[in-house]
Amino acid sequence: MIDLNTYLMIWICILGLCLGSFYNVVILRSLSGESIVFPPSKCPKCGHKLFWWHNIPVLSYIMLRGKCYFCKEKISIQYPIIEILTMILFGMAFRWYGLSYTTLFVMFWLSCLLIMTVTDIKEKLVDCNIAIAAGISGLIFAGITAGKYGILCSALGMVAGVLIMEIIARSGFIVAKKRAMGEADTYVAGALGAIFGIFTIVRVLLLSLCVSMLFVLPVFLYNKYKANDKQTCIFAILFTISLLVFYRAWQNWWTLSAIAVTGIMLIYFVLKGIKKSDGGNYLPYVPALALAAAYYIFI
Numbered sequence: 001m002i003d004l005n006t007y008l009m010i011w012i013c014i015l016g017l018c019l020g021s022f023y024n025v026v027i028l029r030s031l032s033g034e035s036i037v038f039p040p041s042k043c044p045k046c047g048h049k050l051f052w053w054h055n056i057p058v059l060s061y062i063m064l065r066g067k068c069y070f071c072k073e074k075i076s077i078q079y080p081i082i083e084i085l086t087m088i089l090f091g092m093a094f095r096w097y098g099l100s101y102t103t104l105f106v107m108f109w110l111s112c113l114l115i116m117t118v119t120d121i122k123e124k125l126v127d128c129n130i131a132i133a134a135g136i137s138g139l140i141f142a143g144i145t146a147g148k149y150g151i152l153c154s155a156l157g158m159v160a161g162v163l164i165m166e167i168i169a170r171s172g173f174i175v176a177k178k179r180a181m182g183e184a185d186t187y188v189a190g191a192l193g194a195i196f197g198i199f200t201i202v203r204v205l206l207l208s209l210c211v212s213m214l215f216v217l218p219v220f221l222y223n224k225y226k227a228n229d230k231q232t233c234i235f236a237i238l239f240t241i242s243l244l245v246f247y248r249a250w251q252n253w254w255t256l257s258a259i260a261v262t263g264i265m266l267i268y269f270v271l272k273g274i275k276k277s278d279g280g281n282y283l284p285y286v287p288a289l290a291l292a293a294a295y296y297i298f299i
Helices: 004-032 059-063 078-097 101-123 128-170 183-196 201-215 217-226 230-248 253-276 286-298
Strands: none
Touching: 004 078, 004 101, 059 078, 078 101, 078 286, 101 128, 101 183, 101 286, 128 183, 128 201, 183 201, 183 286, 201 217, 201 230, 201 286, 217 230, 230 253
């Protein structure tokens, strides 16, 4: 006999697969500007309307061998990946939080972060309405769990997230005469502030900086190393060390000050390098925010 939790887990995973298929539509059409409701599902290459059995999560991709049934063009591997990833995230949410309204909120937040992450990676675009919806749900969740005090902490967290990200973004005007980060990053940081509250949002943003250092800046720093820009490389190393010390050893004002000083100097040299390189390329930051949020949701 299957116990109740296993039975529910199976259906939640199926729900994750189905919603993952829908999220693919949301991702594709939010980039193209089309409605997510009409017209019905179609091939993005030839535009032919798909049959119902073309939309079965994962299985359709396997049965069609990764090609459109009509034009035989390759179907992006993104489709089964998003479906499987959504299933895993929903399963983890249920495993961590059980049968509760918290699980529903967590699944919604993870869904919003997943959609925004993919669009940011693919086209460097983020639908800020999704971030706003996540932020509002964070306020509602705080009100349900902790009443007026929870709403206050959530609202202060949202303000803190917006202010911190805007300070970082607008620091670009000092050196490079442009924003250091996109406006959508501020919306996402505000949403995370509403979700995690004033007492956790700073740690989430610090962790996102650390994630960015691990996945985004190495390429930038490698180019700096080849260009013999020793100052940027040195402060990147010092900033990373100070972050690791803060998280693993001592969380006090001294280590926080070390993060602030080395971080400011690193931002200065990075922006200076962007200005010299005639603007540089915008690097997606929502994935780093999403990974940091997932860490605090599950770990």
